Amino acid sequence: MSAKKLSKVTLEFPDNALLLELSGPHQKHFVRLEHKLAVKIGQRGNIVAIEGDARDKAAHVLRALYARLEGGEAVGAAEIDAEIRFSADHDRVVSGQSGSPTIATWTGRTLRARSEAQLAYLDLMRTHPLVFGVGPAGTGKTYLAAAFGAYLLHKRQVERLILSRPALEAGERLGFLPGDLKEKIDPYLRPLYDALFDVIGEPCLKLMEQGVIEVAPLAFMRGRTLTRAFVILDEAQNTTPMQMKMFLTRLGEESRMVVTGDPSQSDLPGGRAEGLIQALDILGGIEGAGVARFSEHDVVRHALVTRIVAAYNAAEEERVKPRKNRD
Numbered sequence: 001m002s003a004k005k006l007s008k009v010t011l012e013f014p015d016n017a018l019l020l021e022l023s024g025p026h027q028k029h030f031v032r033l034e035h036k037l038a039v040k041i042g043q044r045g046n047i048v049a050i051e052g053d054a055r056d057k058a059a060h061v062l063r064a065l066y067a068r069l070e071g072g073e074a075v076g077a078a079e080i081d082a083e084i085r086f087s088a089d090h091d092r093v094v095s096g097q098s099g100s101p102t103i104a105t106w107t108g109r110t111l112r113a114r115s116e117a118q119l120a121y122l123d124l125m126r127t128h129p130l131v132f133g134v135g136p137a138g139t140g141k142t143y144l145a146a147a148f149g150a151y152l153l154h155k156r157q158v159e160r161l162i163l164s165r166p167a168l169e170a171g172e173r174l175g176f177l178p179g180d181l182k183e184k185i186d187p188y189l190r191p192l193y194d195a196l197f198d199v200i201g202e203p204c205l206k207l208m209e210q211g212v213i214e215v216a217p218l219a220f221m222r223g224r225t226l227t228r229a230f231v232i233l234d235e236a237q238n239t240t241p242m243q244m245k246m247f248l249t250r251l252g253e254e255s256r257m258v259v260t261g262d263p264s265q266s267d268l269p270g271g272r273a274e275g276l277i278q279a280l281d282i283l284g285g286i287e288g289a290g291v292a293r294f295s296e297h298d299v300v301r302h303a304l305v306t307r308i309v310a311a312y313n314a315a316e317e318e319r320v321k322p323r324k325n326r327d
Helices: 014-024 025-037 057-070 078-084 116-127 139-156 181-200 204-207 241-248 274-283 301-325
Strands: 008-012 040-044 047-049 102-104 109-114 130-134 160-165 213-217 231-233 256-261 289-293
Touching: 008 057, 014 025, 014 057, 014 130, 025 040, 025 057, 025 078, 025 102, 078 109, 102 139, 109 256, 116 130, 116 139, 116 289, 130 139, 130 160, 139 160, 139 181, 139 231, 181 204, 181 213, 181 256, 204 213, 241 256, 241 274
Parallel strands: 130 256, 130 289, 160 213, 160 231, 231 256
Antiparallel strands: 008 047, 040 047, 102 109
């Protein structure tokens, strides 16, 4: 590939089949990039010309996406948006040459960080036995943790994968739900099941039957010592300080823990995520513990979710302003 830095940037892509995938059906990928970066993209044969103030940034994104395709990865809207987020760092060598963390799933897909925060999160999980992932919904905190845990299990770096969350949601109580204990608990653990099945696929059922993968409410962790395991506590904003301490002290030999939560969405009385906030305050600086913080800019779900989170944050800031002024 070559580029000329004039009033426009031109790129040459040698593989026409990959270029067709890069542009997308009816060139919808190019259209998305034009809309996101306010550039104009034209194609003639295997030559792509980019005009506009952000032409260098768009060229960087297209090179990175093409490298993904060369590596056998698929490219869609999510990958385009991810490379746009990364494109501010032009010194980063593109995919396939960068060493940026990727996770090969059991289903053959490659998972890659879609924001700088996700990149930092993956790095922390690789290097720290205890990691907190804190931020709004839709930033990939739980999904990436489950994917990384499944990867370690697949590589036999751990013997068990344990996922847990408090059985507390929106003020409801388990006793009011129909069914036996398992039927009462399952709805609370469904997001963890979904992440596991997406990453592992059909083998997940057999591994759960064998006890290699365990999904359980937080209360079931008491009294246990978890060795050679990758342990995830999801929805940690719904833990009390006592519950959080109990969970963190389950960490055994050659185990790792990831704690995820959004302090702004606590279902505890008073709406304050006391267990998670206290743990961050006490443990944020100790050796072996890392904290990855996400914001609304890191939301990787539907674009509307980003705007929803931002709108709620703005409304909360306006709500607390009068209180601050009184103080």
